[in-house]
Amino acid sequence: MKALCYNSVKDLRVENVPDPEIISPKDMIVRVTLSSVCGSDLHIINGFIPTVKAGDVLGHEFMGEVVETGRDVKKFVKGDRVVVASVIACGECHYCNEQSYSLCDNSNPNAYMPEKLYGDTMAGIFGYTHAFGGYAGSHAQYIRVPFADNGAFKVPDGLPDDSVIFCSDAFPTGYMAADMANIKPGSVVAVWGAGGVGQMAMQSAWLMGAERVIAIDREPYRLGVAKEKSKAETLNFTELEILEALKDLTGGRGPDCCIDAVGMEASGSGIGYAYDKAKQWARIENDRPLVLRDAIMACRKGGTISIVGVYSGFADKIPMGAAMNKALTFRMGQMHGPKYIPALLDHVQNGDVDPSFLVTHKMGLDQGQQGYDMFTKKEDNCMRVVFDPQMRM
């Protein structure tokens, strides 16, 4: 089969790789119909998340059609249309029992790697480096889905692929960001990052009863989408002093809930940005925590910071004094997919949210490099490039 593989930093290639096979009885094989690029892939492709190897198949946000099931797969039969959580979880360990699926004890075969890095292991993720399990990704014609009964969900009839694909990752991540942000009726929610996850966080904030939603980005077209599709007020941080603007917009208090949907490769300006960029270039610091710093400074006293933008290692100059003395609450994590996906499919079916506006470009796998370049450089008003691996090449 064809698959889009990592070759080296900023170098992707389409390769002929062997078809996946059922290895464990709980596996199933899915014929991928859509597979999306994701901002977190860029951290891998740009060389900031270690343990990726040449030849690794990328991609973790996908849907498709079941073509083969292992003997212990109970929920699915051949031909079912499914959307699959990007995070792989066993469904049996203590963390899975608590629905903290991204903390699964068992799904990462390379547990010793994150153990060294993070002090414990976390769940495996499709196509997301060997430290996160070394599973082959979804930018391929077929994919093996381990623990299929736990991670895959049947797509209700009649829902188009474009509306469903983001229930794999972007929607549950954004939804979890809002869920963690402690949103109550009357809350003012600020969301840094108006990409796929940010947009989903904004729309989820409305579902949870937010009073106002403010989007922060530097790309005018993304802020335009935030305004039009996610009904957010917008702030462009290249045009104004963001901390001041947030105070001015909120009666001098600051937002109640601050969501970081950007993560380790934040862009910005000024001395802080230059400092982080230089350290990251020299590999002294993995993460550029510009958004996190701003969120801490902007958040109202006693407010909540919710982090779903990915950080991988060490971040410097975090204003802990502000965080502590303002009594902020921090919540964060990779998304617990299976906890949210059934409810999100309901929201899509009811028409509460239709994430299909994120699909701005559709391509075949052979245009993989081009797709990622376009996504990275935010060309042609790109929100998300979605690959159709079955497209004739």
Next chain:
Amino acid sequence: MATIKITSSEFIDRIVIKPLPTGSSYINVGSTERIVSASAGLALMYLGLRKFSMPGLLLGAAGAALFERGASGYCPVNNLVQKNSAKRPVNSSEITKSLTINKPRAEVYQYWRKLENLPNFMQHIESVSQTDERRSHWVAPVPGGVGRISWDAEIVEEIENEKLSWRSVPNAAVDNSGEVLFKDAPGNQGTEIYVIIKYLPPAGAIGTTIAKVFNPAFKQMVKEDLRRFKRLMETGEIPVSEAQPSGKQLTFNDTTHDKIEKEYESPML
């Protein structure tokens, strides 16, 4: 039935049953003598086997015996004449490890107690067979596929669903002993298991040095085995990802790959 009460902190200081120095860890040749023996043996083997001839083979065989004496630290002649040129302190290496398994204590214990199950998660053990109520026979392949080693072990103490301790019987390939404790985890999180393994390095003083080098690897091995045990108990399988499609298989001959990978790999790991 007697029950033992043990807390996690006590576990660290707990004195376990010690392995008896009998098998390969028993040495009676001193260090200098061993180095001389081993080197002389190697030289003789080289000289003897360089040409294929009867005297050559004999020389080679003598060399092999001498090398074996040096490498193992055990000399049958020394043993016969009751001579022991080794002045050795017997220091056993110890590995401790604990893990929580999200299954009831009885279930976890019963799986472990059926010793035939152990190779299902102990990666380096080929088979275990129970020979009588207390004794078992263990077989492990030698790394590199050059043969097998085997030894017998006996259960020294057994408290159902709580504790199992064992010791290798005299003349084991690796003198070892150990203890596994099973304890309810707080907050209904299943079972905590505590494993303590003591073993005598296979060759006295030189062996101690070797053990220092290999102990971390051995510790990691025990850790990975326990993790496999947990995964098997909780999910019924041991998740794998390596046997999956990768472009590497086809582009491996592209020599730039390894270089790029090394340059790229973050120094954090």
